[in-house]
Amino acid sequence: MTEGPWWRTPAGREGLAVGLVGLYGVSAGALGVAAGLSVAQTMLTSLLLFSGGSQFAFYGVIGTGGNPLAAVATASLLGLRNGFYGLQLSRVLAPSGRLRPVTAHLTIDESTAVALAQETRRGSRIGFYVTGVALFVVWNTTTLLGALAGTAMGDPRAYGLDAAAAAAFVALVWPRLFGRGEDGRTGPVATAALAMLLTLVAAPFTPTGVEVLVGATAALVVGLRVRRAPGEGAR
Amino acid sequence: MTLWLAVVAVCVLAFLTKLAGYLVPERFLELPWVARVVPLLTVALLSSLVITQGFLDTDGLPTLDARAVALGAAVLLLLLRAPFLVVVALSAATAALVRLWS
Structure with a gap:
């Protein structure tokens, strides 16, 4: 069933469903x-940075009084994976010159996952753009609502919002450790453990925010040691 | 002002990273060690952020407070396969309740 208008295809339906994740x-x-951040600054990151994990990282480092440079570095390093998604997608989507900036902007975890899960090229294209556009609309609308509600709320700690940030990071890393196809792979789990240890050790001695970058070196330590399993690639 | 600069910088860098995937020659991005390190970099950064957001006080010293209880709740919910938004919302509620009662 890959014929017919896009909203009748499995990829189109999946894309719309995944778009709801943007809530x-x-x-x-x-x-x-x-x-x-002001409401305008928050909205700017949602519209232009448009990558949930990087946004949470940026807000997190800024919110704990961290160096803005460390916040930019952390969020940007976290966004490197999007570059790899583009590499995988450029063969499937083959966007023309004018469409390329839009395609690049919509290249995030969810749109990539839906696109690469389709069996036909048309399915992949539909899946990618439907997911990307749906998420963009839902994500930015709900960010605005959240920012306005947050401004009206007063002390964010009373509502547990600082804990919500920590929980968001746990929820984002979880499928990368224990998700489908990840069980029993030592690389990610070892990296996570080492990163947390390095961060704990470095934190009292480094400017706020920099301890996250110290923790990030765990990826180099583990990645340059562990041999890649067959079929494993950038995600 | 510094914050505005940081916001603009992080947005520009994010877009250039995404665009690079469609423009940079494959042979660089397909170096085996690069392909291995990048997914692990995501894991390492997210794990470090769990520590800084959940277990450090303002001096960077380890501490256990309402956030740790909230993270316990988050892990429990993830084990129960709860969706992302439920995990985040109930963790926040847990921290808020712990603070209310303590």
């Missing part, structure tokens, strides 16, 4: 203003 933009908006 958690509410938490991004609330965390952004809780971290000390």
Whole structure:
């Protein structure tokens, strides 16, 4: 069933369903203003940065009083994976010159996952753009709602918003450790453990925010040692 | 002002990273060690952020407070396969309740 208008195809339906995941933009908006960003700054990151994990990282480091440079570095390093998604997708989507910037902007975890799960090229294209556009609309609408609600709420700690940021990171890393096809792979789990240890050890001695970058070196330590399993690639 | 600069910088860098995937020659991005390190980099950064957001006080010293209880709730919910938004919302509620009662 890959014929017919896009909304009748499995890829189109899947894309719309995944787009609803963007509802958690509410938490991004609330965390952004809780971290000390204005509503405009929060919205700008949702519209232009448009990558949930990087946004949470940026808000998190800024919110704990971290160096803005460390916040930019952490969020940007976290976004490197999107570059790899583009590499995988450029063969499937083959966007023309004019479509390329839009395609690049929509290249995130969810749109990539839906696109690469389709069996036909048309399915992949439909899946990618439907997911990307649906998420973009839902994500930015809910970020605005969250940012406005967050501004009206007062002390974010009373609502547990600082804990929500921590929980968001746990929920984002979880499928990368224990998700489908990840069980029993030592690389990610070893990396996570080492990163947390390095961060704990470095934190008292480094400017706020820099301890995250120290923890990030765990990826180099483990990645340059562990031999790649067959079929494993950038995600 | 510094914050505005940081916001603009992080947005520009994010877009250039995404665009690079469609423009940079494959042979660089397909170096085996690069392909191995990048997914692990995501894991390492997210794990570090769990520590800084959940277990450090303002001096960077380890501490256990309402956030740790909230993270316990988050892990429990993830084990029960709860969706992302439910995990985040109930963790926040847990921290808020712990603070209310303590």
